[in-house]
Amino acid sequence: MRIVFAAVLLFCASSVAYCQSKFRPLLRIGRSQSHETVCVLVNDDGGYRLEKAYRAKDETYLGTIDRAGMDSLHKLLGNDQLRSLSQGDIRRPLISDTPEFLDISINRDYGWQELSFFSPESRKSVKESVNPLLHWFEELQKHPPAATRVEGTPSRCVPPRESRNVVSTTAETAPNNTAKAPPFLFRFYSSHAYVKTVESSCTIVFNSGRFHQEHSSQTYGANRRDKIAEGQVDAEALQELRSLLDSPDLKESQSDRGVPSQVRAEGFVTALDIPRSDGIQHVALSSAFNAHGDPRVIGGNDNLSYHVPDQSTVKPLQEWMKEHTDKRGAGTEKAGNGNDCYPGR
Numbered sequence: 014m015r016i017v018f019a020a021v022l023l024f025c026a027s028s029v030a031y032c033q034s035k036f037r038p039l040l041r042i043g044r045s046q047s048h049e050t051v052c053v054l055v056n057d058d059g060g061y062r063l064e065k066a067y068r069a070k071d072e073t074y075l076g077t078i079d080r081a082g083m084d085s086l087h088k089l090l091g092n093d094q095l096r097s098l099s100q101g102d103i104r105r106p107l108i109s110d111t112p113e114f115l116d117i118s119i120n121r122d123y124g125w126q127e128l129s130f131f132s133p134e135s136r137k138s139v140k141e142s143v144n145p146l147l148h149w150f151e152e153l154q155k156h157p158p159a160a161t162r163v164e165g166t167p168s169r170c171v172p173p174r175e176s177r178n179v180v181s182t183t184a185e186t187a188p189n190n191t192a193k194a195p196p197f198l199f200r201f202y203s204s205h206a207y208v209k210t211v212e213s214s215c216t217i218v219f220n221s222g223r224f225h226q227e228h229s230s231q232t233y234g235a236n237r238r239d240k241i242a243e244g245q246v247d248a249e250a251l252q253e254l255r256s257l258l259d260s261p262d263l264k265e266s267q268s269d270r271g272v273p274s275q276v277r278a279e280g281f282v283t284a285l286d287i288p289r290s291d292g293i294q295h296v297a298l299s300s301a302f303n304a305h306g307d308p309r310v311i312g313g314n315d316n317l318s319y320h321v322p323d324q325s326t327v328k329p330l331q332e333w334m335k336e337h338t339d340k341r342g343a344g345t346e347k348a349g350n351g352n353d354c355y356p357g358r
Contacts, residue, residue, distance in 0.1 A: 282299045
């Protein structure tokens with residue numbers, strides 16, 4: 014989830030009393046479906062901002078949850094199973110009939126616990142801990158307490174930048190309730206979607222030099238299949254990697270915006286996560302071929318459009334992986350349950 018500080022300034026302009034409080038964000042939930050996008054940002058004093066975005070209109074509400082309501086919310090957030098979840102515990106299908114994205118961010122005593130679910134199927138294995146919080150979110154939308162509708166530019170419910178400097182996925186990564194840097198150097202993910210098939214691969218390299226790789230595939234109507242390989246990078250290669258990750262070009266690399274309205278007959282996605290001193294650097298690049306563009310623009314309905322981003326900044330890292338992880342992992346793959354190389358607990 015990207016942090017847009019300007020959005021918070023707009024938020025404060027529409028609710029001075031809310032922003033004059035200590036404004037320690039407690040919880041953010043965002044849910045995107047085919048017909049709407051809804052999000053909420055809840056402050057630890059009960060103040061909240063609820064935004065709903067439909068195809069033709071936006072609605073924004075500001076309100077306050079009373080003490081009893083906050084006690085109930087804290088009880089949900091204190092669930093032991095929920096507290097122990099990390100992105101590495103979430104397994105998702107590569108193909109889903111139900112497009113939905115659910116993003117949950119909880120401000121813990123050790124930092125932010127961030128969980129992303131890319132389809133309803135990805136929540137099945139953790140439904141006992143996640144579904145009660147999702148039900149709370151749905152009820153808030155139906156009956157928002159002490160809510161006032163306001164005008165203004167949507168903020169996507171993002172909290173202030175300064176509140177998100179510390180990122181941690183689970184309590185286990187932050188012993189004694191102190192913030193700790195993530196235990197990995199980078200995570201690289203790529204996928205190729207065509208016809209009714211999706212193939213993906215990913216690599217994560219940990220600070221110790223241990224690496225984990227996955228090659229996954231799924232055809233429409235069939236189950237996802239994963240092959241997993243692990244190994245160790247030697248000290249010299251690890252030093253080379255650290256220098257590569259610290260290169261100015263890679264540090265300054267940003268996600269390619271692409272053309273979000275395209276419907277792709279074939280597409281490639283590349284995603285890179287690198288822990289930095291101020292959080293996780295996310296870089297996302299996507300290619301689209303034989304795509305249907307936005308029908309509202311000239312030529313938007315044709316099927317000959319394409320979009321190819323500049324991937325020169327990630328190419329050195331891809332070459333490093335070919336030499337130091339792909340070769341070591343080759344021939345050692347075993348069937349298993351992949352999690353797209355997210356770090357576990």
